[in-house]
Amino acid sequence: MADNLRGTSGPCPACGHVVAFDASTSTDMSVETVEEAQNVPISFTRPEMPEEVMDMTPMVDVVFQLLIFFMMTAAFSLQKALEMPPSDNQEKTAQAQTLEELENESDFVIVRIDRDNNITVDGEDAPSDQELLNKLREAKLGQLGQGVPGRTGLLVLADPQCRHETVVKALDAGNAVGMERIRLATVEDTAF
Incomplete structure (x- = not known):
């Protein structure tokens, strides 16, 4: 140089x-x-750098953690269903019963639900779910009120303004104690 x-x-x-x-x-x-x-001649080339690759392992771990989280926190509710009796083909002309006839029939336990969602079983208050079940069970066994043995029918008289949840609770309670004939009617609050 x-x-x-x-x-x-x-x-x-x-x-x-x-x-x-x-x-x-x-x-x-x-x-x-x-x-x-x-x-x-002057060389301006840089040394070869290894190509960087994204490691997917942490991302897969996060996805599995999210999957497990959502599976554990999902609300799995069991769908409840009432067994409906099959229709008899022999009884093609089934007669409709009026509300008064059903109320006077001694085989029915009468559950009333007013517009404030208060539940009464044969005139006695049932403020909790457990009391409702107990009163229906006693009525089915014949130990409630009039002493009528073995009532197997349930008549739910609900106000049109009451909550649907309360009506379903009464129907589920009747199904849980083994009531065979379950009827539902809506009546105005003045009828209570």
């Missing part, structure tokens, strides 16, 4: 970047002029 080029810099003819010439006394290359220095 010529003494006049040591420690100086010059533009690269290919890309235009400024290249600094080493100021050390190297004997392997000697260049006399700037033109000769511009013709010396």
